[in-house]
Amino acid sequence: MFKEFNWVLDLIYPRRCPVCDGPVKAFEFKNGRITRGGFIHRRCLKKIEYVRGPLCQKCGKPLGRNSTEEYCEDCRRTGHFFDRGFSVFVYRSISGSIYRFKYLGRKEYADFYGLATKKRLGKKLKNLGIEAIVPVPMYREKERRRGYNQAEVYAGAVSEFLGIPVETGLVRRVRNTAPMKELDVVRRRNNLKKAFIMPQNDVKFKCVLIIDDIYTTGSTIDEIAHEFRVAGVEKIYFLTLAIGQTT
Numbered sequence: 001m002f003k004e005f006n007w008v009l010d011l012i013y014p015r016r017c018p019v020c021d022g023p024v025k026a027f028e029f030k031n032g033r034i035t036r037g038g039f040i041h042r043r044c045l046k047k048i049e050y051v052r053g054p055l056c057q058k059c060g061k062p063l064g065r066n067s068t069e070e071y072c073e074d075c076r077r078t079g080h081f082f083d084r085g086f087s088v089f090v091y092r093s094i095s096g097s098i099y100r101f102k103y104l105g106r107k108e109y110a111d112f113y114g115l116a117t118k119k120r121l122g123k124k125l126k127n128l129g130i131e132a133i134v135p136v137p138m139y140r141e142k143e144r145r146r147g148y149n150q151a152e153v154y155a156g157a158v159s160e161f162l163g164i165p166v167e168t169g170l171v172r173r174v175r176n177t178a179p180m181k182e183l184d185v186v187r188r189r190n191n192l193k194k195a196f197i198m199p200q201n202d203v204k205f206k207c208v209l210i211i212d213d214i215y216t217t218g219s220t221i222d223e224i225a226h227e228f229r230v231a232g233v234e235k236i237y238f239l240t241l242a243i244g245q246t247t
């Protein structure tokens with residue numbers, strides 16, 4: 001029912017390609033039959049770089065082709081509260097796309113992001129025993145102004161193929177933090193102090209997956225992972241759309 005409704009919507013408002021933002025055809029001719037168009041131009045798909053090994057065994061950051069290290073420099077220096085992280089894209093190859101997804105209302109990109117996540121990490125994620133998907137929450141006022149939380153939109157697409165529910169009531173953002181890109185690492189950590197609380201002391205889940213759009217220093221995800229640790233959650237994983245690469 002919803003799927004058919006979406007077909008009609010795609011005809012009226014052509015969906016946009018997550019790489020170039022140009023319109024993507026709602027229908028395509030394939031082997032003499034009409035099929036539904038994809039989410040992305042074929043030529044644009046080639047421009048995207050996926051995260052591939054060797055990877056940091058903690059945060060999942062690509063270490064560079066010839067690296068023999070087990071962890072990235074950041075994870076060797078700083079302890080983390082999460083167990084393990086996974087990301088789909090190398091940030092520089094998809095930064096413009098994520099910007100539009102975040103600030104310009106391109107929620108439809110989540111369909112492609114979800115599909116790419118399923119292809120790259122679906123099997124791995126299914127074997128982790130995840131019971132709940134937790135998008136990094138936005139400060140309520142900020143979300144109201146933007147109209148949506150991009151992490152939650154992405155989490156919805158991941159939830160769909162994993163068949164695991166999104167839980168938005170577990171963590172709440174109680175402080176509006178300054179944009180992270182304007183701060184250095186130390187100030188980022190302080191900036192996030194007590195930015196998140198858990199409204200219920202009791203978390204019934206033993207294994208959770210925190211979802212965000214970008215992994216930079218990991219301080220945001222760590223702050224939430226710390227809250228889950230205190231609440232007795234045993235396994236804490238994260239998934240982000242994109243992560244930087246060690247050069």
Ligand SMILES: [Zn+2]
Nearest residue numbers: 017020041044
């Ligand atoms: Zn394109």
Ligand SMILES: [Zn+2]
Nearest residue numbers: 056059072075
């Ligand atoms: Zn790392």
